[in-house]
Amino acid sequence: MKPLVAVVGRPNVGKSTFFNRMIGERLAIVEDMPGTTRDRLYGDTDWNGRVFTLIDTGGLELGSGIPVGQVGLTGQPGDLMEHVMSQAHLAIEEADVIVFMVDARSGITASDEEVADLLRRTKKPVIVAANKADNAARRMDAVEFYSFGLGEPIVISSIQGVGTGDLLDRIVEELPPLSEMEEEEDEELPRIALVGRPNVGKSSLLNAILGTERSIVSAMPGTTRDAIDTEITFEDRRIRLIDTAGIRRRGRVGVGVEKYSVLRSERAIERADVAILLIDASEGLAAQDTHIAGEIHKQAKGVVVVVNKWDLAQEQRRAEREGVFPHPDDEIQSADEYRAIIAEGLKFIPYAPIIFTSAKTGYHIKPLLEAALKVADMRFLRVPTARLNEVVQEATRRHDPTTMRHKPLKIYYATQARVNPPTFIFFVNDTEGVHFSYERYLENRLREAFSFRGTAILIQFRPRSKDETRGKKAD
Structure with missing residues (x-):
């Protein structure tokens, strides 16, 4: 499994902005409103040849009353904020490295002190990231975060991208050694x-x-x-x-x-x-x-x-x-x-x-x-071309194509172009001569022969080119 890196901190310090920047897409919702992130989100990123999974979490609030070991709350009623806190604690429990994000603009708050106290008891690598350090003055003021006793703070700006490389360097340094499982390529999962x-x-x-x-x-x-x-x-x-x-x-x-x-x-x-x-x-x-x-x-x-x-x-x-x-x-x-x-x-x-x-x-x-x-x-079912055309020929024998525009439709042959979803191409003499009811009839015959239970299938009609016509006659 890939190493896990949890990004934690009090609400509205920029965790989701950092998360989105690192994974290269807007997976997490970002609003200038505390409490926007509720569940924990996962996204893969890489740096210096190491691939790892970032976990975005909801904000840890002062006075939540949930100890670090109490996670899950399965089947128990509770306030929504308690559930959000539980999700953040779960992320801390399963992470290999923890990024403790704080706001360089507002300095140390009581909530930051509580989170720092929680993280000092995890016995896991913790990296302090002072976010929103958008100018020189804020970068100088970030030295106050040394008082947490969690090591040297890394000064960053998630919006501008300043300092994120230094933070990623530190994360990679703290990751566990590369395992054989991590080196294997992920198979394509359903x-x-x-x-x-x-x-x-x-x-x-x-x-x-x-x-x-x-x-x-x-x-x-x-x-x-x-x-x-x-x-x-x-x-x-x-x-x-x-x-x-x-x-x-x-x-x-x-x-x-x-x-x-x-x-x-x-x-x-x-x-x-x-x-x-x-x-x-x-x-x-x-x-x-x-x-x-x-x-x-x-x-x-x-x-x-x-x-x-x-x-x-x-x-x-x-x-x-x-x-x-x-x-x-x-x-x-x-x-x-x-x-x-x-x-x-x-x-x-x-x-x-x-x-x-x-x-x-x-x-x-x-x-x-x-x-x-x-x-x-x-x-992902792939139908042999020969069997597919047997089914199509039988379908046309049972029910002739509808005549449209005073010209009878002819189906020359069919082939499966791809899977996921199963896509079939029918080569015909006139694509505009295909009535939607006959298309539905052909789909039903394909399902009758090959099932495709539970999945949509796509049918496309294309005109057969002159080169293809000559090739077929030569055959």
């Missing part, structure tokens, strides 16, 4: 994103999969703001899970932090191989669920539809039978009835498997992961 509207249980499901509190769980919608990557091993296979902020309808997206959260959720779908779309069983299929499914289909991703909180839905159904909820709108259907309703509402992705789960009880967590991996495998 990337699975957990997506859905706010408060449907995405973080709870991720925690149920991991068996630990990897993401903050709160009853308040919108708790998760950043897309968070976690690697796990399931049945001897490594998987990269992406937890995301809830996606709201565009008309309801606020400015600032929530807007960035939605953009990151949509980007998480874009970089995922498979999207697990969570639906709240107690609320049913909402218009926003359909919108998110449409985004997944538009980006040609694999998809598994997960009806979460199924235990809550069953409790509601029992209550309805006992007369607690006499109104017919409160009735929750059986699994088969519910599946039919979901399938009808998402009929534009009929290939998507539907699984009922409960993140709270762990119900069907294993079948969910198995289904997601099968979908991921389908995305």
Whole structure:
């Protein structure tokens, strides 16, 4: 595994700005507002031939009352800030090197003193980084951070990039020796994103999969703001899970932090191989669920539809039978009835498997992961050209192409151009002569022959060139 470097400090000292600069992209949300970062984020960077993973954390607040050894808080209710603090402590626990970031403009604060006291007890390499030292005066004033007893402070400006090279030099010096595992190239992992509207249980499901509190769980919608990557091993296979902020309808997206959260959720779908779309069983299929499914289909991703909180839905159904909820709108259907309703509402992705789960009880967590991996495998299925053309020829014999523009469509041959997503090119005499209904018919025949369960497939039509025509006749 790559070495881990945690960036910690009180709120609003520039941790996320430094994190984004080091990894070369705006992965962490940056706002001039304390508390913007809640969960811990991971990003890879390299310096002087060493590759390591940076961890961005939420701000450590004075008077949180959470000792350094108390992490997780699994299953226990608590204030959101306590969860943020717990995430920062977890980052400290798992890091090989800790960068303690302070604000050179404001000098030492009581919160800084508390964080320094916490870090002195970790027995791990700690590097003090005095950020926002944008001029000579601030760089001179940074000597006061010697008083922490954590060694010489490195003066930097994350925005300007000043001093970051010196800080990276120090980080590399403190990293553990290069291991054999670190030298191995990372294999391409299936990337699975957990997506859905706010408060449907995405973080709870991720925690149920991991068996630990990897993401903050709160009853308040919108708790998760950043897309968070976690690697796990399931049945001897490594998987990269992406937890995301809830996606709201565009008309309801606020400015600032929530807007960035939605953009990151949509980007998480874009970089995922498979999207697990969570639906709240107690609320049913909402218009926003359909919108998110449409985004997944538009980006040609694999998809598994997960009806979460199924235990809550069953409790509601029992209550309805006992007369607690006499109104017919409160009735929750059986699994088969519910599946039919979901399938009808998402009929534009009929290939998507539907699984009922409960993140709270762990119900069907294993079948969910198995289904997601099968979908991921389908995305890399490559069909032999000869077999593909046999299927296409049989399809055209069973149903002649629709005649458009007074010219019958001819399909000469087909080939698979690439995988992830499976993409097929059909060479025809007239690309404008392909009716959308016939394209859907061909897709159905491909699925009938090769399954592609759970994943979108792309079909493209191209005219056959004269050179190709002559070549085929010569053959």
